Amino acid sequence: MFIQPWDAALDDAEWQTWVAEGHDFGILSVNGLPGHPPAVVPTHFTVDGTALLVHLARPNPDWKAIEADPNVTFTVTGDCAFIPGPWRAKPDVPATDGVPTSYYAAVQFTCQAGIIDDPAAKAELLRRQMAHFQPDGDHAPIDPDQPPYARMLPGIRGLRLDVTEVRAKFKYDDHKPVEQRTDTARRLTQRGTALDVPTAAQQLRRLNRIGTWKS
Template sequence: MFIQPWNAGHLLVHLARPNPVWTAIDNDPNVLFTVFGDYAFIPGPWRAKPDTPPADGVPTSYYAAVQFTCRATLVDDPEDKAELLRRQMAHFQPDGDHAPISVDQPPYDRMLPGIRGLRLEVTGVRAKFTYDDHKPVGHRTAVADRLTERGQGLDAPTAHQQRRRLGRIGPWKP
């Protein structure tokens, strides 16, 4: 699956034709599309308040999540699917270092029947970003450092996101 902004208020997606989601969309074109990133588990000892035992810290997770409520329109016409792929490739491979995407030229001509496209008209957006914003800057910096040291999964991008946010959040209030 690839997602790409199409224009203001729309997303473009393509999925494999055998995907079971098509039955649900045929029954109801109102869909919820969710994306998340930079997820990391933060152990309790990392969050313990000063002058308290580390074991008294309460664990949490840092993450970014966005839910789009959308109205889905199927894209099944071969030329329309090719155009959808062209837009996605222009985003993901802007240097153009790929074969032309055409309904009658290899390699995409034989692949287009295996996918279906979706044009998702966004009708609502909900987002949540959880990074201990209520904690002091020093605490959030220390957690970002520990994420960098741990280096598992999405720890590095989560630490980057935490550091990026430090100066953009208002002053901490005790």
């Protein structure tokens, strides 16, 4: 992932807060077996200290690739929108000469994957995930020796992704003039399709922290 200086996270707290605000679905990328392309698996995840917790169905064919090479990447993206060229045109050129772009936030984790097959450890992983996704506790006790999970746990395998590097990108034209970024956020809010409104919120958040970009 290419990151321009003005697109970089301002500090670790920025990307950590962004992930914690509900960006808990991403793409697990695994090196392919010889002669095969990389494997890409969409899945929810939970943060556990310096690791990500994931579980996948046991029949998933990508387990062989993970076992062969535990070096994986996990990518989370969101708050994205297409920005038309006229919105970005400089004042002294025709609006149709403006160059379009994409706005988005992305956090990319480089990880070492550890497979979890022990029933008790899988149950603990699920308890941690359910504490995040169903904090009201409206589910049966996750016990590897009691129904219903005693029957279901053999159908999954757990993954602990120990994070070795984090690269975060917030691409919202922070190197452009304040007036232009403010106007783009207004246009996004006015257009209001797909993720336009949260994208505008990210742009304004960054603008309030950065102001005029200084290299």
